[in-house]
Amino acid sequence: MQKQDCERRAFARLSERLKTCFPRLRILLLLYGLYANGPVMQRCRDYHWPFMIVLKDQDLSTVWQEFRALHALKPQAMQRCWGRRRQRFLWVNAIDYAFGSNGRQRLKLHVVVCEESWEWIDQQATTVTKTGRHA
Incomplete structure (x- = not known):
C-alpha cells in the first residue's frame, strides 16, 4: 500500500502544480485503477478536468455493486x-x-x-x- 499512497500523493502535487502553472489549459486524464478513489476524482472535478479510469473488478466495489443492480433493472x-x-x-x-x-x-x-x-x-x-x- 505504501507505493500506491506515494503515487497518489505525487498525483496531488503534480495536479496542483499543473493547475497553478496552466490554469486555463484543457486537460483530459486517462488513468488506471490505482487512481480510482474519491480524492483523485474529486480533484479532477474541482479542476474541471474530464477523466476516464480503467477499472478492474476489485476497484470501487460499491460502484460495481450499483452498476450490476442498476443494469439489471434498466439494461x-x-x-x-x-x-x-x-x-x-x-x-x-x-x-x-x-x-x-x-x-x-x-x-x-x-x-x-x-x-x-x-x-x-x-x-x-x-x-x-x-x-x-x-x-
Missing part, C-alpha cells in the same frame, strides 16, 4: 463490430459514489463496460475464440 447496451472484433457495450450513468469520512463526500460516476470477442488461429491452425473485458 442499456449496444453492439458493434470493430474490425474482426464483436463488441458489446453496457453502461449505467450517474452512479452515486460515497467516500471520505463516513461517506460524506459524493460523486456521480458513469460506468461503461466493453465486452469483446474475436477469432484467433493458434499454432496448430485451430480457430480459438478469445475474449476481453474493459471497464
Whole structure:
C-alpha cells in the first residue's frame, strides 16, 4: 500500500502544480485503477478536468455493486463490430459514489463496460475464440 499512497500523493502535487502553472489549459486524464478513489476524482472535478479510469473488478466495489443492480433493472447496451472484433457495450450513468469520512463526500460516476470477442488461429491452425473485458 505504501507505493500506491506515494503515487497518489505525487498525483496531488503534480495536479496542483499543473493547475497553478496552466490554469486555463484543457486537460483530459486517462488513468488506471490505482487512481480510482474519491480524492483523485474529486480533484479532477474541482479542476474541471474530464477523466476516464480503467477499472478492474476489485476497484470501487460499491460502484460495481450499483452498476450490476442498476443494469439489471434498466439494461442499456449496444453492439458493434470493430474490425474482426464483436463488441458489446453496457453502461449505467450517474452512479452515486460515497467516500471520505463516513461517506460524506459524493460523486456521480458513469460506468461503461466493453465486452469483446474475436477469432484467433493458434499454432496448430485451430480457430480459438478469445475474449476481453474493459471497464
